[in-house]
Amino acid sequence: MKIATWNVNSIKARLANILEWLETAAPDVALLQETKTVAENFPRLEIEERGYTCAVVGQKSYNGVAILSKYPLEDVVEALPGDSDDEQARYVEAWVDAGDAGLRVASIYLPNGNPVDTEKYPYKLAWMERLRAHAASLLASEEPIVLGGDYNVIPAPEDVYDPKGWADDALFRLDTRKRFREILNLGYTEAFRALHAESGRYSFWDYQRRAFESDRGLRIDHLLLSPQAADRLNACDIDTVPRGKQKASDHTPVWCDLAEPP
């Protein structure tokens, strides 16, 4: 079971790249972020033609998340619980009905939080606290769960090309990293770091200043696994190929492979 997460930076602008990636990388489940369109305008037909079903949460111009799956999606949750006034489209969750290999997945677009001296940063921290609470409640099910997405969190200095330069950024501040660790400490495993010790592996490179060509990047897209999913973790990696294409997103996919259950 291959599960991938990718911040596509507009589903419309990226559709050709996404369709090519679905063919070549062939994830069973794809968690997309920053689709930037309302659900009615999501290109379902083109994606369904490639054998995927879609769960979509959208809004005009900003944010937007989706789950694409080769298996039926059930029990879709279209918002992160904890604040009914929050109308930003940043969370969608579903049960993937793959029989004995079934699992719960979420596609997460965590707020950026910059600039830190505005209301954006407390919104980010509050959103992380809501995610922690929901992630905690999900564990009670003892299901295999993959919470994947653009977390806008650099977990550690080895995950950014210039740690000193990013020290006070909303993606790397100690408060941000602390909240991220609190989620991990519930019992979730960050899949990439569980299998890779090397530094300098990134999932985002700015469009500007030739950041990709000079490998000045950030690792901010993550797959968090419940114990029942982590026990089946076979492989996890970052696929840099889509970032090198024409009309690329500034993020590139991160994927993991889960073994069949015993």
Place this chain on the structure above:
DNA sequence: ATGCCGGGCGAAGCCCGA
């Protein structure tokens, strides 16, 4: 040097992202 790209919106220039 936080906007040098890139996308949305909407038809020029501003908002937003990380």
